[in-house]
Amino acid sequence: MITLGIEGTAHTVGIGIVNDEGDILANVSSSYVPKEGIHPREAANHHADTVSSLISTALKEANITKEDIDVVAFSQGPGLGPCLRTAATAARSLSLRLNVPLVGVNHCIAHLEIGKVRTEAVDPVLLYASGGNTQVIAFSRGRYRVFGETLDIGLGNMLDKFGRENGMSFPAGPVIEQKAKKGKILVDLPYSVKGMDLAFSGIMTAALNSDAELNDLCYSIQETTFAMLVEVTERALAHTRKDEVLLGGGVTRNKRLQEMGEIMAEERGSSFYVPDGELCIDNGTMIAWTGWVMYQAGMSIKVKDSGIKQGYRTDEVDVLW
Numbered sequence: 001m002i003t004l005g006i007e008g009t010a011h012t013v014g015i016g017i018v019n020d021e022g023d024i025l026a027n028v029s030s031s032y033v034p035k036e037g038i039h040p041r042e043a044a045n046h047h048a049d050t051v052s053s054l055i056s057t058a059l060k061e062a063n064i065t066k067e068d069i070d071v072v073a074f075s076q077g078p079g080l081g082p083c084l085r086t087a088a089t090a091a092r093s094l095s096l097r098l099n100v101p102l103v104g105v106n107h108c109i110a111h112l113e114i115g116k117v118r119t120e121a122v123d124p125v126l127l128y129a130s131g132g133n134t135q136v137i138a139f140s141r142g143r144y145r146v147f148g149e150t151l152d153i154g155l156g157n158m159l160d161k162f163g164r165e166n167g168m169s170f171p172a173g174p175v176i177e178q179k180a181k182k183g184k185i186l187v188d189l190p191y192s193v194k195g196m197d198l199a200f201s202g203i204m205t206a207a208l209n210s211d212a213e214l215n216d217l218c219y220s221i222q223e224t225t226f227a228m229l230v231e232v233t234e235r236a237l238a239h240t241r242k243d244e245v246l247l248g249g250g251v252t253r254n255k256r257l258q259e260m261g262e263i264m265a266e267e268r269g270s271s272f273y274v275p276d277g278e279l280c281i282d283n284g285t286m287i288a289w290t291g292w293v294m295y296q297a298g299m300s301i302k303v304k305d306s307g308i309k310q311g312y313r314t315d316e317v318d319v320l321w
């Protein structure tokens with residue numbers, strides 16, 4: 001059985017094709033690069049312009065034809081309305097044309113499911129840090145629950161905004177990572193963990209108003225925000241009594257964050273998993289795989305029920321699989 005997944009929650013439109021074993025037959029994507037902050041309409045136009053040629057490319061890469069597709073999955077939310085609508089429209093029309101089931105996938109859960117199938121993780125605590133999202137997620141009592149999350153902006157968006165104000169190209173996360181390596185002095189920035197939740201905008205304001213040298217600021221932003229992420233992840237491990245840490249989301253490609261996460265996991269006697277970089281960022285493969293897993297559990301939907309969910313919560317989904 002073959003599932004095609006369409007991701008389109010934010011900057012990236014991605015097509016993934018997987019078989020029922022979780023082998024990746026194709027994984028292609030195209031990203032809208034904003035000049036200023038992300039403009040949802042422009043990103044959606046980019047997705048509309050590229051989605052059908054991406055589907056053709058993915059089919060070619062997988063060496064199959066449309067008729068070989070058994071299930072179509074799409075990112076139903078959370079995300080930016082116009083982007084979600086574009087991906088959903090493409091998925092609906094493909095499913096109708098091929099007369100195959102349609103599955104709506106929660107994007108955050110997909111980050112976790114792809115990590116589970118592509119690593120040895122079985123029942124992990126997921127540290128998911130991307131542009132728009134920052135959450136610590138784990139399975140508990142029939143659902144994936146959010147144990148901690150950002151109260152304001154996603155960490156990646158904060159890094160990108162700080163970078164933009166300092167003349168860095170987009171996305172700024174990798175640029176900040178390189179500059180941080182040259183930083184030596186830890187600048188005092190507001191460490192803000194509130195209960196299990198996190199806040200980043202105060203750190204950004206403090207960093208933007210600081211006179212410190214740029215490399216030192218990059219270093220300090222990373223050390224401070226990553227320590228916050230790792231602290232909340234560790235508390236979620238303790239609370240859930242789980243012993244596996246899984247990373248997901250573009251920010252978790254950062255080697256320093258991986259190092260800090262791994263040290264924490266090791267000290268607790270927990271295992272630590274990072275999926276391939278291509279699967280950490282937004283991708284169609286994670287949507288395809290999660291769609292397949294959900295389809296098997298009877299979770300396909302009718303087109304009339306396939307409306308997008310901009311504020312789709314991780315813990316709204318009954319995990320029947």
Ligand code: ATP
Pocket residue numbers: 009010011012079107129130131132133154155156157159160171172173174177249250251252253254255280281282
């Ligand atoms: P979503 O929030 O819907 O998951 P996104 O488009 O932000 O969407 P990703 O592709 O997962 O999703 O992540 C992009 C973010 O990751 C950007 O903010 C980028 O700056 C950040 N990023 C990428 N590489 C690194 C890195 N090496 N270090 C820190 N941040 C990084």
Ligand code: FE2
Pocket residue numbers: 107111130133249281282
């Ligand atoms: Fe994501």
